[in-house]
Amino acid sequence: MDASTGAVPLSLSLSEDGFYGARVSGKDLVVHSNPFSPENREVQIARLKETTPRFLRFSPARTTSGTYNDEGISGRRLLSANDSRISVWQLDPLQLFAEIESIEPGALNVDFGGDENEILVFHAWNTKLSIHSLETGRSSVIKTPKSAHHLGFGYRPQTRQLAILLKPDASDLLTVHEFRSYELFGRAVLPTIDAQGLKWSPDGKWIAIWDVASAGTKVLIYTADGQLFRTYTGPPGVDDAFDLGVKQVEWSPATASSNTSAVLAVGKVNGNIDLLGTRTFSSATTLSHVFQIDQHSPSTWRERYTSAAGDAEYAEASSSSAFSMSPESSGPQRGVWTMTFSPEGSLLATVDSMRSNVVWIWSLEPTPRLASALVHEQPVRQVIWHPSTPQLLINTVSNAWPSVRWWSPTGRPVIARVPTQRSESGKYDLKWLHEAGEDSVFWFGSSEEYVVGYLSVEDGAVQFEVLSSVTSKGYGSSSGSMSR
Template identity: 70%
Template sequence: MDASTGGVPLSLVVSDDGLYAAHVSGKDLVVHSNPTAEHKDMQSARIKETTVKSLKFCPSKATHNNINRHLLITNESRISVWQLEPLQLVAEIENVEPGTLNVEFGGDENEVLVFHAWNNKMAIHSIENGRISVIKTPKFPHPLGFGYRPKTRKHLVIILKPEASDILTIHELPSYELLNRTVLPTIDAQGLKWSPDGKWIAVWDTPSSGTKVLILTADGQMFRTYNGPAGVDDAFDLGVKQIEWSAAAGPSGVSETLAVGKINGNIDLLRTRTFSSSTTLSHVFPMDQNSPTIWRERSTSAMGDAEYAETTSSSAFNMSPESPGPPRGVAIMTFSPDGTLLATVDTMRSNVVWIWALDVTPRLASVLVHEHAVRQVLWHPSTPQLLINAITNNLPVVRWWSPQSHPVIARVPTQKCDSGKYEVKWLAGEEHDSAFWFGSSEEYVVGYLSADESSVQFEMLNSFANRGPPTGSISR
């Protein structure tokens, strides 16, 4: 989130589950809740900060219940923690050192992580008892450099860089006592990710070392090193761009697949039973008779309306020029909640979304080709529905895909954003299980898609403008 000076609204921030939104206007904090209700619930409070650097909600997975939901406000010298229900200040961290790199919530809503300048230390502040724990020389000030064990959140794993070697340490909460310290056999570790079942930690090395992914147990013991598929010439190995775990789904609650996205655009799928490559996916349009359905975005009016039309592989290839911009590699990898589908985007053709079916033998299930680069690809948290958000210079639209239906493109009744960079986010809840947020820094709307025989419409439930503080609850 970009800084905002006094009197200038800070962009609307939405919580990870979509249940809350907040912004700052001048010295007023404004919090919206219950976004699908007929009467929008709004609260406001005066804050001390005159220049706000960021607003951050505590992740829903780190909260004990919705009553304890907290919000961080950060400026150059102060961090304040606000309770949301009701909106009130619960803690302040004063005299923050200049040059702070990042501020995040910790193991739960009562901990705040502060990454100090030059990555010389990470301080963990407890807002319950005032205790401060310190971990020196974190390698990264962002979540790819540390992580709390899923489900329990009782252990922290973090990559340190005290000198020449990368070191992985594991700490037990709430004391942050050191449990294990492992010197990693890496040249320059790029990040780590816990498996969603909390059984494994994966660390990937710099691309210059070729394909190299370390698999460690939950207590930090080295288990296996993955160096790419057997029989592949290492001379053409350009290394790893990113990794992604499948969800802990099914009766066993186990994360069954680790996807390794490569610089060359391929994706190696590793089964967690052996952590060996079972399949390699390649971003190449199929030309055989068994090719999947390919959908191409096409304009239907001069106003910017569009729809998906079925097309051929050759036509899709012709409208997908290779990008001369960012370095090649897998830009987006995201698994469906049940782990049976994988959606990907490759930087060489950043306007194409590839959807792979992984249930039996991995195969390409569908391809969606767009006029512009894809910005976000988001699976619904519990059902196989996919939202696709592409940069557009025309009207605000959202794209939707499901394995059982014709994909659709729908206009969204919100202010046009000159940059074309809109944001989307699913909304948790049972009443409107397919509702989502859509908007830009000026205005967000919440709604869902409905279809009839001839068209699909965005049904708006509420709108949220980034303006000054409300005087109370305001009707839509």
């Protein structure tokens, strides 16, 4: 809470790589940097002209190779925007770099574009998208974007051409624009009822677009210049009467050996996941969230509380007993709502809304199979792979003491309490730091407080080692731990 009034909650926006955090206190813009290194902790404060901004965004930590390193951190920027002004701040040191004034009120989204020198403004009612260049002072306009959501547009990896869904009239359009100039070089009228989103493949070769679920399974694969390559309508031999359509799609990462994305996962409303090979975009395997007792028995772990204070641990359980005790969702939304590949693409973690408390972990090599399942008392909020190693953080909605759940293919999964303020909502946020240290460092926090630390094992007990914490007063102490 704010130190002076006791009424303003901490609200921290984290950069994509986790190296920076920003919050607003009154008219002060407060930026935290180097959170994993107590010796180099920094807090910088600048004065805002506008009232509390509606948007607070960091520029991406990109390099020409698409990797994260010291060069990618330099030149980083932060934008703050309200209904009349966009301010762009240079980091290290924190100072005002540029301003865009007299913008139209009611913007649906404001963010950085292809790099830190471009600002995107999605105008009210999706009438247009304005791209402002901080280098030239000029603006480009794309009319009638279909959505201001990040699934409505995307930049091609490496070369950063923009693909965007448009809705000028009754038909959906895909257009592809050159980086910087935004000249049109690809355009296609989509054979969709209501396109729900697009995603570039990590290798930049393909654009996947999926239709509304009521249209049944329909995933369109376009080339990078907007030419239709394949239409996927589901695995052969499936009765269309039972086809409930697509919920979302996810590409596997581009491997270092071939620099290609080998798999497109299609998450369905019925809870299945079709795995498409990217050579032919036909279904090679279908994963099911309906566990069959007679199939290969995976490693199954169930969360259980070990004390009245809310301490918990994973206990190995038989597959039949664990899944028979899993509560099913009573909400109207069905389908696969989380699919995330491990950094090397050999593992896939999923959550199905019908059993929102279960994390399913699939091994995709040599042939797809269920490798492990983790059953929790409460719904899963986040499932996040470490950016470079197969470690998985699991975050559940819980009114018990703040805890983080960790899984890897080489060890027993663990639950560790985190020494931070308890959130009344039971909702916390996680984010790994992209750093090459021996320990894997991550953020954990809520609107009350964020802590930065890592998990360690001492005398058989798993502890969360605190490097630092961020509150409304700035950084906290840099020592402390909490065992599970």
